Amino acid sequence: MRIGHRPKRDVRVTTHVALVARAFGCSGFFLEGDDGYLNSIRGILRKWGGAEDFELETVKSPRSLVKSWRRDGGVVIHLTMYGVNIIDKESAIREIDRPILIVVGAGKVSRWYYENADYNIAIGNQPHSEVAALAILLDRIYMGRELGIDFGDARIRILGTERGKRVLRA
Amino acid sequence: MRIGHRPKRDVRVTTHVALVARAFGCSGFFLEGDDGYLNSIRGILRKWGGAEDFELETVKSPRSLVKSWRRDGGVVIHLTMYGVNIIDKESAIREIDRPILIVVGAGKVSRWYYENADYNIAIGNQPHSEVAALAILLDRIYMGRELGIDFGDARIRILGTERGKRVLRA
Numbered sequence: 001m002r003i004g005h006r007p008k009r010d011v012r013v014t015t016h017v018a019l020v021a022r023a024f025g026c027s028g029f030f031l032e033g034d035d036g037y038l039n040s041i042r043g044i045l046r047k048w049g050g051a052e053d054f055e056l057e058t059v060k061s062p063r064s065l066v067k068s069w070r071r072d073g074g075v076v077i078h079l080t081m082y083g084v085n086i087i088d089k090e091s092a093i094r095e096i097d098r099p100i101l102i103v104v105g106a107g108k109v110s111r112w113y114y115e116n117a118d119y120n121i122a123i124g125n126q127p128h129s130e131v132a133a134l135a136i137l138l139d140r141i142y143m144g145r146e147l148g149i150d151f152g153d154a155r156i157r158i159l160g161t162e163r164g165k166r167v168l169r170a
Numbered sequence: 171m172r173i174g175h176r177p178k179r180d181v182r183v184t185t186h187v188a189l190v191a192r193a194f195g196c197s198g199f200f201l202e203g204d205d206g207y208l209n210s211i212r213g214i215l216r217k218w219g220g221a222e223d224f225e226l227e228t229v230k231s232p233r234s235l236v237k238s239w240r241r242d243g244g245v246v247i248h249l250t251m252y253g254v255n256i257i258d259k260e261s262a263i264r265e266i267d268r269p270i271l272i273v274v275g276a277g278k279v280s281r282w283y284y285e286n287a288d289y290n291i292a293i294g295n296q297p298h299s300e301v302a303a304l305a306i307l308l309d310r311i312y313m314g315r316e317l318g319i320d321f322g323d324a325r326i327r328i329l330g331t332e333r334g335k336r337v338l339r340a
Contacts, residue, residue, distance in 0.1 A: 013186065019296075082334070131305075161253070
């Protein structure tokens with residue numbers, strides 16, 4: 001599963017989208033925009049792992065990406081609050097057995113994506129956040145298993161604890 | 171359930187936290203910081219509803235808020251990647267029958283919160299996003315029911331659809 005995303009002015013929300021993609025089990029992240037945006041993600045991969053499991057790439061034409069993804073047999077899910085509520089599509093989406101590209105817009109998304117995605121999915125039909133929407137979609141697809149993710153190349157790992165901070169350094 | 175949050179430099183992530191709180195069923199949002207940060211949320215409440223169901227407030231001393239919340243019989247959940255994985259606490263949290271205050275930090279959070287929360291909960295022990303963490307916690311507590319939320323005073327409602335955008339205006 002991969003994520004396509006275009007940043008608006010703000011790199012922080014884009015960073016959150018990419019970190020959720022990594023932490024919740026995606027295998028890569030396509031960014032429409034400048035490669036420099038990816039530097040903070042690269043820093044996370046070096047420290048917390050995932051350089052081998054999570055590929056970062058910039059794309060100049062996200063429409064070409066969507067077209068070629070579908071031509072190659074993949075499925076495109078566009079997250080939008082105008083789409084069909086995930087409540088009504090959860091099992092259909094979980095049964096997809098082809099590579100999934102999730103398109104996460106920032107700000108207004110062109111009508112083209114609505115027309116060319118296989119699914120337009122809403123995580124509820126209220127305005128909230130592309131970061132939250134992506135997290136919920138991935139949680140529904142992986143049914144919570146993603147929350148136990150571990151990266152073989154991590155230099156630092158957290159040992160979850162009731163109080164304070166415990167970390168393991170490799 | 172209410173949310174306490176302190177913004178860092180960036181108002182956009184704070185806005186996302188507040189919008190997730192509203193869309194996922196919380197009854198209010200306490201912000202450590204300037205009231206002006208809340209203006210974009212007020213705009214959302216006027217248009218999409220929730221002015222009666224979702225209270226906005228700024229607080230000068232979030233520690234006093236935590237103390238008084240607990241003194242009044244409420245439970246405080248602090249979201250942190252260093253906490254106990256939600257996987258292991260989901261049913262305990264769902265069984266809480268007292269008012270819940272969820273503390274969502276931005277950046278480094280003082281040790282005080284780790285020591286004074288009833289629960290330090292991690293949505294997975296990887297770095298990702300306070301927006302995603304809040305969404306997943308609320309989704310686990312409400313078991314997906316929050317995704318059908320509707321606000322009586324909404325001026326505009328989305329009718330989720332397979333393609334395009336359909337809205338109802340009151």
